[in-house]
Amino acid sequence: MTTVSSADHTRRDFLYVATGAVGAVGAAAVLVPLISQMNPDASTIAAGAPIQVDLSPIADGQIIKVFWRSKPVFIFHRTKHDIELAQKVDVNSLPDPVPDSERVQKGHEQWLVVIGICTHLGCIPLPHQGEFDGWFCPCHGSQYDSAGRIRKGPAPKNLYLPPYKFVSDTKIQIG
Amino acid sequence: MSGHSTYQPKSGAMKWLERRLPIASLVHSSFVAYPTPRNLNYWWTFGGILSFMLGVQIVTGVVLAMHYTPHVDLAFKSVEGIMRDVNYGWLLRYLHANGAAMFFLAVYIHIFRGMYYGSYKEPREVLWILGVIIYLLMMATGFMGYVLPWGQMSFWAATVITNLFSAIPLVGDTIVTWLWGGYAVGNPTLNRFYSLHYLLPFVIAGVVVLHVWALHVAGQNNPAGIEPKTDKDTVPFTPYATVKDAFFVACFCVLFAWFVFYIPNYLGHADNYIPANPAQTPAEIVPEWYYLPFYAILRSIPNKLLGVTALFSSILILAFLPWLDTSKVRSARYRPLYRQFFWLFVISAIGLGYLGSKPPEGIYVILSRILTLYYFAYFIIVLPLLGFFEKTKPLPHSIAESVLKEGVPLGASAPSSRAKA
Ligand code: HEM
Numbered sequence A: 001m002t003t004v005s006s007a008d009h010t011r012r013d014f015l016y017v018a019t020g021a022v023g024a025v026g027a028a029a030v031l032v033p034l035i036s037q038m039n040p041d042a043s044t045i046a047a048g049a050p051i052q053v054d055l056s057p058i059a060d061g062q063i064i065k066v067f068w069r070s071k072p073v074f075i076f077h078r079t080k081h082d083i084e085l086a087q088k089v090d091v092n093s094l095p096d097p098v099p100d101s102e103r104v105q106k107g108h109e110q111w112l113v114v115i116g117i118c119t120h121l122g123c124i125p126l127p128h129q130g131e132f133d134g135w136f137c138p139c140h141g142s143q144y145d146s147a148g149r150i151r152k153g154p155a156p157k158n159l160y161l162p163p164y165k166f167v168s169d170t171k172i173q174i175g
Numbered sequence B: 001m002s003g004h005s006t007y008q009p010k011s012g013a014m015k016w017l018e019r020r021l022p023i024a025s026l027v028h029s030s031f032v033a034y035p036t037p038r039n040l041n042y043w044w045t046f047g048g049i050l051s052f053m054l055g056v057q058i059v060t061g062v063v064l065a066m067h068y069t070p071h072v073d074l075a076f077k078s079v080e081g082i083m084r085d086v087n088y089g090w091l092l093r094y095l096h097a098n099g100a101a102m103f104f105l106a107v108y109i110h111i112f113r114g115m116y117y118g119s120y121k122e123p124r125e126v127l128w129i130l131g132v133i134i135y136l137l138m139m140a141t142g143f144m145g146y147v148l149p150w151g152q153m154s155f156w157a158a159t160v161i162t163n164l165f166s167a168i169p170l171v172g173d174t175i176v177t178w179l180w181g182g183y184a185v186g187n188p189t190l191n192r193f194y195s196l197h198y199l200l201p202f203v204i205a206g207v208v209v210l211h212v213w214a215l216h217v218a219g220q221n222n223p224a225g226i227e228p229k230t231d232k233d234t235v236p237f238t239p240y241a242t243v244k245d246a247f248f249v250a251c252f253c254v255l256f257a258w259f260v261f262y263i264p265n266y267l268g269h270a271d272n273y274i275p276a277n278p279a280q281t282p283a284e285i286v287p288e289w290y291y292l293p294f295y296a297i298l299r300s301i302p303n304k305l306l307g308v309t310a311l312f313s314s315i316l317i318l319a320f321l322p323w324l325d326t327s328k329v330r331s332a333r334y335r336p337l338y339r340q341f342f343w344l345f346v347i348s349a350i351g352l353g354y355l356g357s358k359p360p361e362g363i364y365v366i367l368s369r370i371l372t373l374y375y376f377a378y379f380i381i382v383l384p385l386l387g388f389f390e391k392t393k394p395l396p397h398s399i400a401e402s403v404l405k406e407g408v409p410l411g412a413s414a415p416s417s418r419a420k421a
């Protein structure tokens, strides 16, 4: 009796474990497409190609907004005064301490290119507002300076820098 | 208990059905003969109101879906089409939009009722947690519904709320991109929100079934907060609770209709009649009124991760209430100190709602911080300690004793003793 039932058990146990293992692998495999389909699709990724922006029409002190990968990008033609203010602050006193030299490209200090999305919860900050010669975010009051660095309010980070390069002195390529 | 499963099918057809699917006897034992405490007051009618409102949202929602187009270029237009061209479209949309507000009004009253009378305590913990789950699902559904008309507020609410997840360390940004299906809120986001907005109300309906099941296992709590002991403590659900619920649903509908017909846009935001513009954040963004207290908590903390953590904890902490409250006495009627802290809690929740609608500066921020502090202190300091220090009032021996004097009702007429009186 005992031998028979224990032999039964081992065979059934094997079936349980084998079925369970195959089932678990199958369920995990099915999760991959179910989760992955929500990520950006091929056309969205393709639409994220680099763009070129001509800087020559941007006046001294002007901030323009262009769209790259459906994100707003601010291009700030900084005046001497803006640059001085940005360089003068004590870097260690900043919430996200980065010197102005790392916010712009060498030899192009008058051009600040930042992603125009508040690093708090994603609103678009308003240019030329706030106490720091930069941006003010209307949503929860974050303030950025003329190097796009966070100075005050709930945002944890400086405005992000998009990848970009100068193709000529008056033209940049973003992306 | 009295009246349970006393159903006897009379006609031949019902006998036939009873042997195959005993649905009539299930309904009979749950909603006809089911014994309810005889001392229930009108605060107990909000469960019925909530079920009714869920029905209203599903019926109006399914009808709106016949005319709505979930695409960034067409969504706003299709909602305007509903307002101007579809027969009675304006009415259906106003019912749905204001219905959501009424639904939340009812759920808040229902939750506060549970807190006042200690309805979350043993043996109703699971019942309570199922309620918290329904509330969370309602918040998700309401939020995604608000995105559908694709106005300015829709778009920016979607942006801010989805960005809450970017506060998660390391994987935050990946999760947000995954939620959006793009690099910003856009068409894929609108499409999936529509799909989920359609789905979640039916998930809610499923959890409501569990909620009512748990209720019928544990039995209803009541204003005295003591369990029924004898048949004298209860009355059958029908007609007593049925009539009372129906009467108050009708009263609630008067309020609902007043909003729908007289001030249909009062609770909304004018900016949502401006089509979504991804290039321009509105001057001020505020969520729907029913999220304002949590929005105020988020804004009261000047650190992103902590603010978002506080926001989510302020909701999730409700699920732990049964274990945070250490007092054995349920009803606030017999807890003189608890009653005061409770009302302070209600005031602080409403106060936070008010502050959430104000700009985040000056005195508003300071007040938000004080009220946020009290909100959390209520759960993690006041309730655990009160159970040890509070001197509660003596409880009545029975529910009947708490509402009858020598068989005669105190105040208004109670059913069975009418004849005697
Ligand atoms: C828990 C129940 C529900 C809640 C709380 C809810 C909430 C909302 C809210 C707040 C809006 C935005 C209203 C506006 O300002 O225009 C909305 C829109 C919408 N809902 Fe729902 N809803 C619910 C159930 C449903 C169901 C079951 C469906 C479909 C089967 C549905 C379909 C729609 C559609 C098509 C819209 C867009 C039209 C419009 O904006 O009026 N809803 N919902």
Ligand code: FES
Residues within 6 Å of the ligand: A118, A119, A120, A121, A122, A123, A137, A138, A139, A140, A141, A142, A153, A154, A155
């Ligand atoms: S999104 Fe800019 S401060 Fe919150």
